[in-house]
Amino acid sequence: MRFKSITAALCLGLAIPATTFAQSVQVPKPVAKALDKVKPNDVSAHIAYLADDKLLGRKPGTPGYQMAVDYVTGQFQKMKVAPAGENGTYLQTVRIRTATTNPDAALTLTSNKDGKAQQLQNGQDFILYPNPGKPQVEFSASELVFAGYGISAPDLKYDDYANIDAKGKVVVVLRGVPEGFPSTVASYSMDMQTILNTAAEHGATGVLVASTNPKGKLPDFSRGMSSVMGADGGVAASRSYHNNINLLGMLPYAMLQQMLTAVGQDAQQLASTIHSGKPASTPLPFSISGTYGSSYNDIESYNVVGKIEGSDPVLKNEYVVHSAHLDHIGVGKPIDGDSIYNGAHDNASGVASLLEIANVYTRIKAKPKRSILIVMVTAEELGLLGSAYFAKYPTVPANQIVADVNTDMPTLIAPLLAVVPLGAAHSSLEKEVNAASSYLKLDVEADPEPEQNRFVRSDQYSFVTQGVPALHIKYGNKTADGKNNLDEQVKVWREKYYHKPQDNFEGGVFDFEAAKKYVQLNFLIGYLVAQDADRPSWKEGDFFGSRFGRN
Template sequence: MKYASFLLTGVFCSISLLSSPQIAPLDKKVRQILQQVDSNNIKRDITYLADDRLKGRLPGQPGYQIAVDYVTDQFKQIGLLPGGENGTFLQKLVLRKATIDDRSATVVLKDQSGNEDMLVVGKEIYIVPNPVQPSVKVAAPLVFAGYGLDIPGKYSDYAGMDVKGKIVVILAGTPAKLVLPSTLNAHFANLGSKINIAAAKGAIGVIFVQPVLSPGSTTTVAMDPEKTTAYSRTANNDIAVVARISRPVLQRLFMYTGKNLTTIFADLNEAKPSSFPLMGAAAFQYASTYEDIESYNVAGKIEGSDPRLKDEYVVHTAHLDHVGIGNPVKGDSIYNGAHDNASGVASLLEIARTYKRLKTKPRRSILIVMVTAEEMGLLGSAYFAAHPTVPQAKIVADVNTDMPTLIAPLLSVAPLGAEHSSLEQNVIFAGKELGIEVQKDPMPEEVRFVRSDQYSFVLQGIPALHTKYGIKTADPAFDLVKYTKEWRDANYHKPSDEITNGFDFTAARKYVQLNFLISYSIAQTTARPTWNKGDFFEPAAK
């Protein structure tokens, strides 16, 4: 991937020097088909997928398999072609749960005089299990690298620092005074991005400093069934050690450096890099054990009508999984996931029906993909984007649907990620057709751009977007952002996320129409989508 940008008036941004794609006006017959989008179908699918019988659709459990079977059956009823492996609707992958025994793991700090200080694993430091190396034994110098960022032309915590063969200690988040667009701030704040940057600089380990530590000696990744390769935002085969510590432990690492931690933090928050070697090294020794389970992405295909373009694909994604059974709330322990993300799956099923109602199919082919293990870290989409069931070079775009939060009239949308490519024009086109205003991300602090499956495609160099609600309301006095946040705080990843909770099915119908029009306009446009010239996510020319 090419890391490139333009610097304009102090703001890291990309500038499109390309003309907008020539999107053809919508045919009257397509408008008529749009009117057949049926909210009753959407409600029926959500009701089935969020039923207690599916036990929260946790991958590896019977409830998730019921969801897989339901989607497969719907694909067959709709008339989709198999889009999975070996002529089926399925793509198999392995989910690996890696665990370490904190009691047998050791972390020893050593200063330059040979003095040793042992950290208590599971209390003072938490080690992330290694998904591909069952046994790890590493000793290396420690280097403090600020926020662990390296933004070309803008900011770098690695400038003048040699971290090859070393363990970098970095802060979570980004500097308060570092001005970035919300998508790029989310990308650079993401722990996986920081791990990849450290690996590219030659580091062999990463220790994150986080304000609050929560216990965690397990992690789950997606594995290639044929190879020992992990797919996860936080897995990099070149990094042997990933761990977490708190600020008091960082203070111990600063001993004998002559540095004042408070001053360093103040400088970093002002976006003034402050990186330096720490006085000593760390020795890690731990073992990971594995539990592997099979899981499935589900894919159906609508073949395009253009002899030249039908071998290219517009992909629709939605995650099929949820979090299963958890702590009881008011006597209910089943986390049904009606909004998150049965509603997204139901939306894609109705989009598929809408395509099948067309007498003339779109010029490009459409791939409808329900992915697994999003709640475990975008694992199903990470695997599919890296190993799609069609040639990766033939995927022109991904249109993702994740928890649209259909709880109010749909008057505006924020297409996360669309501003990096010509896809923004497709959203604007679809919005104009339906009278929907296109807005910027109203909740940049939520870093939603990296929390949904379109991000997996972006990391593979494929233009992608995720359409979320905007903030426009019929009543200017009504604060939709506040209302949405309050609703989410009460229901997100809770047993109360059920079919009976807050659905606006008129909005759901309009949301399906919008996302259909986005993908349809991409499929019909002769030119394939392009990244904005010089955009950070634009792949390097081959």
């Protein structure tokens, strides 16, 4: 139990019942006064600017995104938030490469039994991801092996790689998880980067992801896939690249069935078997060879980083991060006559929340013991790229970042009565969440929509994969009428507004009193972490702590 260390660290009279660790907390008067001064109109004003048509959807690399950067840095300067980017500025340069696969990509499937070769049709029999690190790739015949879901999790008593040799081979995998995997573990397991990392760890040189839907179509990669490039020209961060994987592609159901028929298996039956938790990996009597090229478009964008320096002479060298993505998806396909994807909720609302969190700190004379970083990241919509780059190459010592509290599209369209702290259950951050929520009279609930895989779909996940305990506060289901079905209202909202031009400030649906409470909650979580003498820690035996936790 850590309540004693929190009490000692705060030294401010926190009342924490020993029987329910941090279920209630008495906030010091100066902090409580600063929290009370959060104004819904200030949140509204930030969103109104960031979601204005003149910013043209804040797409990275555009003048509209630069306007958003300038707005945030201007607010930081006004609040006297210190710069914490590169070279004494508020900015961290993020070099984004969007790669597309050239149309002449060619694959040949050869039977290892009779040597018969089959020229596969690009776009019909396969589609390849571009390679951001190698403009031209040629690979000779590599044997294929079916590797189930591509999961290696002996601690969960499931391992698709246990009885196969994948070294030097191309693995054919399905997207999914065995039944019974917890939702956050399932999200991690299905993430493409996890699949690639696992394949590479077992010596594979390629990954082909096959569909189990007989009527499914191959995806359209014509818009390309984005990665972050390092100053040395290498790939620094990507959700669809591994340096040791030369081939990443997708196969339709018909190709999967053809491969499995050759070993006396049926795709649907095999999918059912592995879903039940029984690995069914097997060598396939085929080899694959081919060549493909990738074309590149490179731009520069920026993360914006501000700092509130801590007060403790030692702990001020450690950092609690509040993160939110500044970008959206720009101008696109018109819907009902509007082509500007303003992103008022996604994620101007999150940026506004962080600006007001910083503003709370400006009102507090006695700063917390640890320092606070306010980090607005770029290219979240391109695959969590800005946060991945910052988490891996932060502008402060990486091992001094102790926690991340992320804010992404809180969807504040109704009174905020309950919250879902995505990721908090994996670490001691759960205790600060409970304490802050109790103070603000908010219920804490389980994720009402685990199928949305939200844990790996926002920037807190970038910090998790670097070993930093992290969380993301979303709305809960509690409603004032007692029906407790807010998720139904959100689903209706999402269908109309999410990633559409209709996500505007003008004419949008907002509850700014809920936004005020959301700011207060996220501030207080970070504040409690910053005051605690102990660093946040992964829970003993936790799935993510065991994979990414720092020694």
